[in-house]
Amino acid sequence: MLLASIVAYLLVTILIGYWASRKVKTSGDFMLAGRSLPIFLSASALFATWFGSETVFGASSEFLKGGLYSVIEDPFGAALCLLLFGLFFARKLYNMNLLTLGDFFKIRFGNRTELVASFFLAPPYVGYIAAQLVAMGLIINVVTGLEVWQGVVISAFVVTFYTYIGGMWAISITDFFQSIVIVVGLLALAILLANKAGGVTVILQEVHPSTSRFLPKWDFKEVMLYLAAWSVLGLGSLPSQDIFQRVMSSGSQKIAVRSCFIAAGLYLTVAMLPLFIGLCAKHLYPQTTSIDSQLALPNMVLAHASLPIQILFFGSLLSAIMSTTSS
Template structure:
C-alpha cells in the first residue's frame, strides 16, 4: 500500500508539470511564474525553499545530539534569511523587473560583475541538489529496498521532468500541494507521539540540562564567533541566491513579495520545529533507534512503530519536502546559465531561444548533480561544500551596492575575489579555529571598502546606486 501511494503521488507530480506547461509562453513565465503568484502561493513556494533533507533528516539528528544550539544554522538561520529578504531586499529587487539575481550585478556594477557573480553562484547549487538526490535515494532505499543509485536516478529524472515542463509554474503548484501534505503529515505524527509520551513534562524530564538553551553557555570569544557564524551561514549567505530571488520575485506585486517572504520565514521556523521534536520523542520512546544512522531516526521509527496510514502520511510529507527543495534548486542555476552566461555572448538571442537554452540547462544541471550524488554520497559534506559560497563572495557587494553610493565595480570584484579565496585558504589549508566564513566575510568587506576608492573605468552600468533604495 505504501509503495502504491508513492507511485501514485509521484505520477501526480508529473501530471501537474504537464498541466503547468500549458501556462508557459515566455521566459518570465518559466523562471518567475509570470510574476503572478498570489500571497498564499508565494508564501508557500518561498517557505519550501530549503524545507528538504536537512530539515527533515539532518537537523533532527543534530537536535537530539546537541539541542537547540546544534540547529542554529537550520532552521533558525534559514528563517532569519527569509525575514531579512522581506524586510530589506524584496521590495528593491521587485522594482528592478529583472529575471535573475545576477542581472542586478550587471545593472549596478556592469557586465564583468554579472559574469563573476554567475560563475560564483552556479557551482554552489550542485552540492545542494546532489544532497537532496542522495536523501531521496536513501528514502526509496529504506521504503522500497531500491539500490541507492537507482533511487537517485528515479528521483532526479522525476524532478527534472516536471521542472522542465512547467518551470516555476509547476514548482509553485506542486510546492503548494506538497506543503499541505507536509504540514498535515508532521502535525498528525507529532500529535500521536506527543500523546504516547504523556506530555511536555515527560519530554523535559528526560532531556539533559541546557538542552533547550538558545544561547551559548560559555561566553568565550571562540564560542561566540562559532555561534555568530551559525546564524549567518544561511541567515545572510542565502540572501544572494537565485532560488530565493525567483520564488520571492514570482509574486504578483512588490507588497506581496515583502509579505510572503516574511510570512514564509515565520512559517518555516514554526513548522521546522515539528521534525525536531518528533525526533526527540522518537529518541525517548525508542532509544534502540540510536544504534543506527541518527539521520534516519524518524523514518526508521515510522516504519517500525506506526500503522500503514501514518507511514503513508509521513513518507508523503518527507518526499514532498525533498521534491520541493530540489525542483527550485535545479531551476535556479539553469536560469543563471541561460540569462547571465550564454545570452550575453549572443545578444540577438530571442526570448523563445532563451527559454530553450534554460530548459537545456535544466537537463545539464540535473545530470551533473546526479554525477555528484553518485560519486559523493555524504549529505552533510555535500551541503557543507555549497553553503558558504554566496556568503563570502556575494553578500557584501550585493548589500553595499544597494545601500552605499560609493560602491563600484573595482570594489565589487575585489570583494568577490578576496572574500572567496580567503575562505578557501582558511577552510582547506590553514584549518583555522575561528570559522573560515568569518575571515572570508571580513576580507570581502575590507576589499570592497578599499577597492571602491579606486577609479572605476571599466564600469558600464547605467544603474543608479541609490535609485531603488
C-alpha cells in the same frame, strides 16, 4: 500499500507539473511565473525552497546530540534570511523588474561582474541538489529495497520532468501542494508519538536543561562559532537565485514582501516538528535513536507506525526533499 502510495504521489506530482505547463507562454512565464503568483503560492514556494532533507534528518539528529544550540544554522538561520530579505531587499529588487540575480550585478557593475557573479552563484547548487537526490534515493531504498542509485535516478527524473515542462509555474503549484503534505504528515506523526508517550508534558519533562540552551558561553571562540552559525544561511544565502526568483515571481511588491515574512514564520514553526518528533522517538524507542543515523526516524516509522501514518510521513519527506530540489 505504502509503495503504491509513493508511486501514486510521484505520478500526481508529474501530472500537476504537466497541468501547470499550460500556463507557460513566454520565457517570463517559465522563469518567473509571469510575475503573477498570489500570496499563498509565493509564500509556500519560499517556505518549501529550503525545507528539505537537512531540516528533517539533519536538524533533528543534531538537536538530539546538542540541543537548540546545535541547530542555529537551520532552522533559525534560514528563517532569519527570509526575514531580512523581506525587510531590506524584496521591495527594491521587485521594482527593478529583473529576470535573474545576475541581471542586478550587470545593471550595477557591468557585464564582467555579472559573469563572475553568475559563475560563483551556480556551483553551490550542484552539491546541494545532489544531497537532496541522495536523500530521496535513501528513502526509496528504505521503502522499496531498490538500490540507492536507482532511487536517485527515479527522483532526478521526476523533479527534472515537472520543472522542465512547467518552469516556475510548476514549481510554485507543486510546492504549495507539497507544503500541505509536509505540514500534515509531520503534524500527524508528532501527535501520534506524543500520545504514545503520554502527552507533550511527559516528553518535555525528560528534556535535559542543556537542550534548551540557545546562547553561547562567553568566550571568544564559542561566540565566533555562534555568529558564524547564524551567518551561514542567515546572511550567506541572501544573494541566492532561489529566493530572488520566488520574490520576483510574486504578483505585486506587497505580496513579495509579505511572502518573505509568512515563509520565515512558517519555516521556523514547522521546523520545530522534526525536533519534537526526535524527542518523542528518543523517549519511546531509545534503541533506535541511539544509532547515529539520519535514517533513524524513517526506520522507526516503518517499524512502529500504522500504515496511514507511514504514508503521511514518507509523503511529507518526499515533499520536503522534492520541493527543495526543484527550487
